[in-house]
Amino acid sequence: MSYHTEHIRNIALAGHAGVGKTTLFEALLHAGGVIQSMGSVERGSTQSDTDPQEKARSHSIDSCIASIDRDTCHINLIDTAGYPDFRGGALAAFAAVETVAVVVNAANGIEHGTRRIMEHARLRGLARLLVVNKIDAEGVNLQALVDALREEFGSECLPVNLPAQHAGTVLDCFFHRDGGTDFSSLAQAHQHILDQVVEINESTMGAYLDAGEDALTPQQLHDAFEQCLREGHLVPICFVSARTGAGVSELLDIFDRLLPNPTEANPPPFRNAHNRQLAVEPDPDAHVIADVFKVVNDPFVGKLSIFRVWQGTVRRDSQLYIDDNRKAFKVGHLFRPNAKSHVEIDQAIPGDIAAVAKVEDIHFDAVLHDSHEEDSIHLEPLHFPQPMFGLALEPRHKGQEQKLSQALSRLAEEDPCFRVEHHKELNETVIRGLSDLHLKIMLERMRDRYGVEVITKPPRIAYRETISNSAEGHHRHKKQTGGAGQFGEVFLRVDPLERGAGFEFVDAVKGGVIPGQFLPAIEKGVRQAMEIGAVAGYPLQDLRVTVYDGKYHPVDSKEVAFVAAGKKAFLDAVAKARPIVLEPIVDVEVAIPEPSVGDVTGGLAGKRARIMGTDAKRDGELVIKAQAPLAELTDYPTELKAMTGGRGRYSLDISHYEPVPPPVQRQLSEAWKPKLDED
Numbered sequence: 001m002s003y004h005t006e007h008i009r010n011i012a013l014a015g016h017a018g019v020g021k022t023t024l025f026e027a028l029l030h031a032g033g034v035i036q037s038m039g040s041v042e043r044g045s046t047q048s049d050t051d052p053q054e055k056a057r058s059h060s061i062d063s064c065i066a067s068i069d070r071d072t073c074h075i076n077l078i079d080t081a082g083y084p085d086f087r088g089g090a091l092a093a094f095a096a097v098e099t100v101a102v103v104v105n106a107a108n109g110i111e112h113g114t115r116r117i118m119e120h121a122r123l124r125g126l127a128r129l130l131v132v133n134k135i136d137a138e139g140v141n142l143q144a145l146v147d148a149l150r151e152e153f154g155s156e157c158l159p160v161n162l163p164a165q166h167a168g169t170v171l172d173c174f175f176h177r178d179g180g181t182d183f184s185s186l187a188q189a190h191q192h193i194l195d196q197v198v199e200i201n202e203s204t205m206g207a208y209l210d211a212g213e214d215a216l217t218p219q220q221l222h223d224a225f226e227q228c229l230r231e232g233h234l235v236p237i238c239f240v241s242a243r244t245g246a247g248v249s250e251l252l253d254i255f256d257r258l259l260p261n262p263t264e265a266n267p268p269p270f271r272n273a274h275n276r277q278l279a280v281e282p283d284p285d286a287h288v289i290a291d292v293f294k295v296v297n298d299p300f301v302g303k304l305s306i307f308r309v310w311q312g313t314v315r316r317d318s319q320l321y322i323d324d325n326r327k328a329f330k331v332g333h334l335f336r337p338n339a340k341s342h343v344e345i346d347q348a349i350p351g352d353i354a355a356v357a358k359v360e361d362i363h364f365d366a367v368l369h370d371s372h373e374e375d376s377i378h379l380e381p382l383h384f385p386q387p388m389f390g391l392a393l394e395p396r397h398k399g400q401e402q403k404l405s406q407a408l409s410r411l412a413e414e415d416p417c418f419r420v421e422h423h424k425e426l427n428e429t430v431i432r433g434l435s436d437l438h439l440k441i442m443l444e445r446m447r448d449r450y451g452v453e454v455i456t457k458p459p460r461i462a463y464r465e466t467i468s469n470s471a472e473g474h475h476r477h478k479k480q481t482g483g484a485g486q487f488g489e490v491f492l493r494v495d496p497l498e499r500g501a502g503f504e505f506v507d508a509v510k511g512g513v514i515p516g517q518f519l520p521a522i523e524k525g526v527r528q529a530m531e532i533g534a535v536a537g538y539p540l541q542d543l544r545v546t547v548y549d550g551k552y553h554p555v556d557s558k559e560v561a562f563v564a565a566g567k568k569a570f571l572d573a574v575a576k577a578r579p580i581v582l583e584p585i586v587d588v589e590v591a592i593p594e595p596s597v598g599d600v601t602g603g604l605a606g607k608r609a610r611i612m613g614t615d616a617k618r619d620g621e622l623v624i625k626a627q628a629p630l631a632e633l634t635d636y637p638t639e640l641k642a643m644t645g646g647r648g649r650y651s652l653d654i655s656h657y658e659p660v661p662p663p664v665q666r667q668l669s670e671a672w673k674p675k676l677d678e679d
Helices: 021-031 052-057 084-096 112-123 142-153 186-198 202-211 218-230 248-257 401-414 436-450 516-532 559-576 594-605 636-644 662-678
Strands: 008-015 064-069 074-079 099-105 127-133 157-159 161-163 170-172 235-239 270-272 289-298 302-311 319-322 334-338 341-344 353-357 367-369 377-379 389-395 419-423 428-433 454-459 464-467 471-479 486-496 503-507 543-551 579-593 610-616 621-629 649-659
Touching (some): 008 021, 008 084, 008 248, 021 074, 112 127, 127 218, 142 235, 161 235, 170 248, 186 202, 186 218, 202 218, 367 377, 401 419, 428 436, 436 454, 471 559, 579 662, 594 610
Parallel strands (some): 099 127, 157 235
Antiparallel strands (some): 064 074, 270 377, 302 353, 389 454, 419 428, 486 543, 610 621
């Protein structure tokens, strides 16, 4: 199919784990004529779950991209993982789409992942669509679910179609108003959504009030509908059963007729080197601007960098630059990712999703462009959750250190929520992820893909350090070695900042007592000390360092001298400023059978948790909401399984940092001192 940007729809399927996103992905591909028959998650035969670990666990780990060509549109569809352990790839897909279709399990209703995804999409300025799946499940009350969705996410959530009375088909209630449904009059639903849509635009509202609905053309309705989506004035609700196919063809029609194309959506949040909003237009003749939102190390084609084209046309054999690197690379082969295969194409226009292979310098979130004179530009970064779980590791077999480093680097390229830290002071490599399961999957991939096995040490929690008072520090670095010596003297002050403020470095030196060229060296020394820590070996944060006095020598003063002086002066000040250790506090949601509530709440209380509330769900299930120190939850999966007979499940989200209790700080400090002495 030959198409233009106006024909493209970019849509991510997202939502809580177990809502049926992958089955819906299969059903849409089948209804769109892409595949002859639907695969099964249970049999491991779906288009999207191709990784051996996905097949073994019967759930998605990575996002998968496929396209559907219809007579009037080209749909790029991204299936994303629902488990919070793998949300990095799911959120990364938001940088490539105009619409997020949030899938809801009709039997389970609103779950933690539903809220999280809706909020991420809203903050990104994306159109949102609620897709209620499993409408034929036993005991489902769709009217109650719609009421709950409207109460949770606002009155702008309105059905655009409704299940027919026999639940085998779905009836459109936006363009049509006649027909029977199980739980609501089609005419009433039609009127509700029509009233919501027309009020967004004065001219449409005026025509509607003057002459009624018949005065509005389909194009006027579409334009008003699209504006409502763009401005968050409408969140359509539609109904499907991915398993039986009910409502799937109708959902494709909604994608085609009602969702925004790349020319209609909110402008992408690109910024220039000065962090100012940069106008990027979906013009195929303009300079190329594309953003890399997914990196895959494919065993057959090598490193595959998947990008969304925002401006210009990427052609095979053209030259592109990466970020502000002035060295170009040639687009030798251009691919369209299509589930299990990659289709070679000649060009990619604005709105397209495409990929290039074997370009090692490309990284996640890189901006590709074709202008040597282009200023440094970047897409406003997505807000990814912080990886809080850590494991220290070393290769099981000697001589594999280099192989381990390369494997970790490859894995980190693919997952924005997987981090690798090298602690020189402790001669230690630490990996961080969103959960113990996340890290387990990454270690299995390292073993299976790269043949590297490791020995792991107990999980390291991402503690931080800060100060609770202001204090001053001083150090004179003086070293004489026969020839020219080293000299630098620094006076500085440290002040605490509010939680999450980070770090500030202030130059308050007057009279040239420290020449300006040595201030970066002092800051470098301070940052080195911040990385090492002052209490228990964890990075310092949330403080301001003000350098206000010092001395230099016209011959002996060098950068290295002021690095050392700045480092020691900073540590001197921190020691006087009542340093404290901070621990990550997480929001916990635990879904359990009602008989287990006493054991679970008691167990959480023993972990220094604060119970925030309890919600009742269907089938006698309760959801306990709490806040707890992450350090207390390292063995929680095993404990929860024992307390609930395997029926409990939980999710974590980082909330904030709090000071640890004094006994914990003493314990952490005492454990660090021997390691520091050895170093």
